[in-house]
Amino acid sequence: MxxxxxxxxxxxxxxxxxxxxMNGTVPILQVFHDEDxxxxxxxxxxxANASEAMIVGLGQLVxxxxxxxxxxxxxxxxxxxxxxxxxxxxxxxxxxxxxx
Numbered sequence: 001m002x003x004x005x006x007x008x009x010x011x012x013x014x015x016x017x018x019x020x021x022m023n024g025t026v027p028i029l030q031v032f033h034d035e036d037x038x039x040x041x042x043x044x045x046x047x048a049n050a051s052e053a054m055i056v057g058l059g060q061l062v063x064x065x066x067x068x069x070x071x072x073x074x075x076x077x078x079x080x081x082x083x084x085x086x087x088x089x090x091x092x093x094x095x096x097x098x099x100x
Contacts, residue, residue, distance in 0.1 A: 006072035009040070011059025016041040018052035021064070027085035028065050032094065035077030042068070045081075 005011060020026045021044060032041040041048070042061050062068045070089055071080050079097065080089045 005059075006069045007058060007062075008072070009038070009058055011057055011062070013058045014039070014055050015058045015061055016043075016048070017054060017056055017061060018043060018048050019054055020044060020052060021061075022054065022056060024064070028061065028068065029082055029084075031068065031071050031074065031080045031089075033071075033074045033076055033078055035094070038076055 007013075016039060017028075018026075021028055021042065026044040026046075028042045029045040030041075030043045030047070032043070033039075034041065040058060065085075067089065071091075074080055074091065075093075077094050078091055079094050080091045082089050
């Protein structure tokens with residue numbers, strides 16, 4: 001991690017993710033910045049399976065994928081996503097996501 005921390009949240013802020021991201025088998029392809037509580041969720045394209053869920057420090061995820069620093073200014077209630085690990089991040093308000 002670089003000396004310049006871009007996020008308003010501390011590196012030890014709790015962040016929701018999944019084991020498959022932490023063990024390096026899948027990349028982070030979706031990032032949610034929750035409007036209700038300001039929490040961060042960093043997930044694969046398939047979302048989160050409850051049996052895979054875990055909470056880690058935000059800094060741990062930034063160490064795994066330094067492109068996450070590009071999302072430090074992602075507003076509350078927004079989502080960022082990309083097609084593949086090396087694709088550019090796209091953003092929009094979560095309210096504009098298609099209904100599931």
